[in-house]
Amino acid sequence: MTEEQMAILKAFGFCVENGQVKHLKLGIVTDRKELARFSSAEELRAHIKSLLRTQCQWKRGKET
Incomplete structure (x- = not known):
């Protein structure tokens, strides 16, 4: 994993x-x-945002 990815x-x-x-x-x-x-920083950012969005939606749905 590169330094940019870690950052x-x-x-x-x-x-x-x-x-x-x-x-x-x-x-x-x-x-x-x-x-x-x-391979690119933008791809990693998009994937992370998707992970976070999915997790937050799941937690919200679980609370109701």
């Missing part, structure tokens, strides 16, 4: 631990290799 992950509140990418507040855990496959 993008940190900007969205993710951390990397033991080969996994985690968002502690939202409970998202994914494999580091899954996110490392994105």
Whole structure:
């Protein structure tokens, strides 16, 4: 994983631990290799935004 990719992950509140990418507040855990496959920063940002949007919608639906 590149430094640019790591910076993008940190900007969205993710951390990397033991080969996994985690968002502690939202409970998202994914494999580091899954996110490392994105070749451009824009693709990675779009994927992360999608993950966050999906997780927030799921949590909102679960609360009602």
